[in-house]
Amino acid sequence: MKALSRIYAIFYKELLQLKRDKMTFAMIVMIPLMQLILFGYAINTNIRHIPVGVVDQSHSALSRILIQTISATQVVTFEQHYMNTTQAEAGIASAQVRAVLVIPADISQRLARHPVVGLGTPPATNQETVRPVAQWMVDGSDTLVASAIKSLRNMPLAELLKKPANRNTPTFEVTLFYNPEQRTVVNIVPGLVAVILTMTMIMFTSGAIVRERERGNMEMLITTPVSSLELMIGKIIPYLFIGFLQVIIILGLGHVLFHIPINGSLLSLAGATLLFITASLTLGLVISTIAKNQLQSMQMTVFVLLPSILLSGFMFPYEGMPVIAQNIAEALPATHFMRLIRGIVLRDANFTDLNRDIYWLILFTLGGLLIASIKFKKTLD
Amino acid sequence: MSEYVIQARQLSRNFGDIKAIQQLDLQVEKSQIYGFLGPNGCGKTTAIRMLIGLLKPSSGEIEVLGLKLPDNADKLRLKIGYMTQNFSLYYDLTVKENLQFIGRVYGLSINEQKKRIDELLDVYDLNKQKNQLAGTMSGGQRQRLALSAAILHHPELLFLDEPTSAVDPENRRDFWEKMFALSDQGTSILVSTHYMDEAERCHKLAILKSGIKRADDTPENLMQQMDANVVEIEANNLPQLKKDLLELSDIISTAQLGARLRVLVKKSVKDPLDFLSQHNNIQSRDQLTLARPNLEDVFVTSTGEQST
Numbered sequence A: 001m002k003a004l005s006r007i008y009a010i011f012y013k014e015l016l017q018l019k020r021d022k023m024t025f026a027m028i029v030m031i032p033l034m035q036l037i038l039f040g041y042a043i044n045t046n047i048r049h050i051p052v053g054v055v056d057q058s059h060s061a062l063s064r065i066l067i068q069t070i071s072a073t074q075v076v077t078f079e080q081h082y083m084n085t086t087q088a089e090a091g092i093a094s095a096q097v098r099a100v101l102v103i104p105a106d107i108s109q110r111l112a113r114h115p116v117v118g119l120g121t122p123p124a125t126n127q128e129t130v131r132p133v134a135q136w137m138v139d140g141s142d143t144l145v146a147s148a149i150k151s152l153r154n155m156p157l158a159e160l161l162k163k164p165a166n167r168n169t170p171t172f173e174v175t176l177f178y179n180p181e182q183r184t185v186v187n188i189v190p191g192l193v194a195v196i197l198t199m200t201m202i203m204f205t206s207g208a209i210v211r212e213r214e215r216g217n218m219e220m221l222i223t224t225p226v227s228s229l230e231l232m233i234g235k236i237i238p239y240l241f242i243g244f245l246q247v248i249i250i251l252g253l254g255h256v257l258f259h260i261p262i263n264g265s266l267l268s269l270a271g272a273t274l275l276f277i278t279a280s281l282t283l284g285l286v287i288s289t290i291a292k293n294q295l296q297s298m299q300m301t302v303f304v305l306l307p308s309i310l311l312s313g314f315m316f317p318y319e320g321m322p323v324i325a326q327n328i329a330e331a332l333p334a335t336h337f338m339r340l341i342r343g344i345v346l347r348d349a350n351f352t353d354l355n356r357d358i359y360w361l362i363l364f365t366l367g368g369l370l371i372a373s374i375k376f377k378k379t380l381d
Numbered sequence B: 001m002s003e004y005v006i007q008a009r010q011l012s013r014n015f016g017d018i019k020a021i022q023q024l025d026l027q028v029e030k031s032q033i034y035g036f037l038g039p040n041g042c043g044k045t046t047a048i049r050m051l052i053g054l055l056k057p058s059s060g061e062i063e064v065l066g067l068k069l070p071d072n073a074d075k076l077r078l079k080i081g082y083m084t085q086n087f088s089l090y091y092d093l094t095v096k097e098n099l100q101f102i103g104r105v106y107g108l109s110i111n112e113q114k115k116r117i118d119e120l121l122d123v124y125d126l127n128k129q130k131n132q133l134a135g136t137m138s139g140g141q142r143q144r145l146a147l148s149a150a151i152l153h154h155p156e157l158l159f160l161d162e163p164t165s166a167v168d169p170e171n172r173r174d175f176w177e178k179m180f181a182l183s184d185q186g187t188s189i190l191v192s193t194h195y196m197d198e199a200e201r202c203h204k205l206a207i208l209k210s211g212i213k214r215a216d217d218t219p220e221n222l223m224q225q226m227d228a229n230v231v232e233i234e235a236n237n238l239p240q241l242k243k244d245l246l247e248l249s250d251i252i253s254t255a256q257l258g259a260r261l262r263v264l265v266k267k268s269v270k271d272p273l274d275f276l277s278q279h280n281n282i283q284s285r286d287q288l289t290l291a292r293p294n295l296e297d298v299f300v301t302s303t304g305e306q307s308t
Helices: A002-020 A022-042 A061-072 A085-093 A107-113 A123-129 A143-150 A184-206 A208-214 A217-221 A228-258 A266-290 A294-310 A323-331 A333-347 A355-375 B044-052 B095-105 B110-123 B139-151 B169-184 B219-224 B238-246 B272-277 B295-303
Strands: A050-056 A076-082 A099-103 A135-138 B004-015 B018-029 B033-037 B059-064 B067-069 B080-083 B157-161 B188-193 B204-209 B212-217 B228-234 B251-257 B260-266 B287-291
Touching: A002 A022, A002 A228, A002 B095, A022 A184, A022 A228, A050 A061, A050 A085, A050 A143, A061 A076, A061 A099, A061 A107, A076 A085, A076 A099, A085 A099, A085 A135, A135 A143, A184 A208, A184 A228, A184 A266, A184 A294, A184 A333, A208 A217, A208 A228, A208 A266, A208 A294, A228 A266, A228 A355, A266 A294, A266 A333, A266 A355, A294 A333, A323 A333, A333 A355, B004 B044, B004 B188, B018 B044, B018 B188, B018 B204, B018 B212, B033 B044, B033 B169, B044 B059, B044 B080, B044 B157, B044 B188, B080 B139, B095 B110, B095 B139, B110 B139, B139 B157, B139 B169, B169 B188, B204 B219, B204 B295, B212 B219, B212 B295, B219 B295, B228 B272, B228 B295, B238 B251, B238 B260, B251 B295, B260 B272, B260 B295, B272 B287
Parallel strands: A050 A076, A050 A099, B033 B188, B033 B204, B080 B157, B157 B188
Antiparallel strands: A099 A135, B004 B018, B004 B059, B059 B067, B204 B212, B228 B260, B228 B287, B251 B260
16 A cells, blocks of 8 residues: 555656656657658658669660560669660669669560560570570669569560560469558558657666666655665556557557558557567666666667667568577567567457467566666665 | 664775775764764765665664664664755655655655645745745755655654755754754754854764764863863964964964964963963064854864864
8 A cells, every 4th residue: 555655656756757848748749650650651662663774775666665664564764874884884883773774786686586475496495595685784782672673584575565465374373461462561560669669668767767866866765665666666657658659649640641450459459568568668677777877878778779670570571580680689579579569460360379479578577677676776885 | 861863883884995984983862953063075974874774884883763774774764854965856846746755655645645745835934836846946945845855754863964055044044943843843853064053053963074073072062172272363464373373283273263363272281372472473462362162163173174
């Protein structure tokens, strides 16, 4: 009873301070709002309209039709014409264009031998005579751009010859679940919840104890009967609400602006979010008990934040990382929450499917609270 | 036999190589105002922090309100109030919110809280400021708020660490009135200060210098039993005289007060007036008078140094 009163005292005090700290309060709403709109519109892995150039050595009707057919895919936009390949390479080097299409002078002969034309070249000599009709020179440094252009490699040519688009039967049939239109934003928005919560939750609490110490309140606090655990809990609770507010902003707005489906139950969503918020908050508290001042706590927050963005699967698929990086990612709460929230929001997964992630978050929270309470001594030694 | 609220034996505390407190013995009686007098950095704050259980002593024993420290620090916290040297309540909370926070922390019921806060706002003249942020108040107001927060839970024993260092003389006098009122109600108070006039008002006094207790008694006894006589000299060219006198081993210190020079002569000198008038620089027309010792003289004699 007395303990509850003390926790309430800390909690209410934090609320009042937060209310008066207009800047922080604004950031609580602005961070998710701005980041959602920014990332929602900006991050797109379906790349379109890559600026490219062309070196047309054949100057034929065929080459012009080929260029038009490629333009029609919308993957690239032809912006430059170069006289020769040397100029074209210079164009790539100076970042005028990302790639250059080189159409050889003998394009009609190459096309004639192409199997699409179907002139019935003897199979035995295929290897020697059939050559690609043209060449792409690509600035391969950005792998996403490069693979977008590589996807043009097997572009159907039937259209070029006014033949019916008689495509071959593919080896595999691919059925895309959960995001059939392949919109990047569907994957980004739930992930954004994890990133923004990591950022704000750790940042707010990492400064919590340090601030009391810096402003000289700690000496008063530790002479009161407040125990370290009560102090920690009282400081965490206001941010729980803030965390939920941010989740509602991100997913609600994501639903309205980007039509992100919320397939799972709201209850499991709330449960998973609660676990992640408490895990992040305790991590912040641990930082807070180690850091000597607010600058240090900020630096430590960034130290956790960067891997949470880059290794958690938010930007790059977890499966593509080397095992060591995967192990580091496993330690981060953000990785587990990334799986949870994508699972719940997009795939309607339930807790039993995701219990490994749930257990880890619970374990992380308990461990964090324990470490923070032990590290925080009620003396000035 | 009077009852002791604080007993410390051979208390020491080191910070690395620095000896902040050395072999401090201390006994504070119930319902008294006990003063720690000493210059900045003499270990007053360190001593207080150890007596509260905020710092662990390097060696020695402490018993406060019958509780052995530092083991019983948690139990002690409910019985004592502590006013820190720097304002340690929240600048971004109002007077009332700060007091409510303290009330909740000490587990007062809502009714108790309300009654007590209204009472304190009245006694400490903070009614007008009750909805003002602590950060926007004057030093005196903030200090009254800090005191009311420290006594909100009716502590038996109050620790005040230089409570008046940021306050004007009028507020200081007023503050001492409040302290005497508390002491009359039975609260024991340990207060640290570097003001002589404040120290003189304490029931009992310990003079600290570089972590060592140099004297410990009532202000009256300290002044009477001082190991020196005070002579005031009226003469010309006082700075030169001051310099010359200080070279004599029997002179403890000299201090110029306007047109006079206040000289502390060791008690071992039987007749200080005669002793001084023998001095070359003192002419027959110069006035020499024996003066009543004050606490500053006690301080200088016991610490062997000019006070700040």
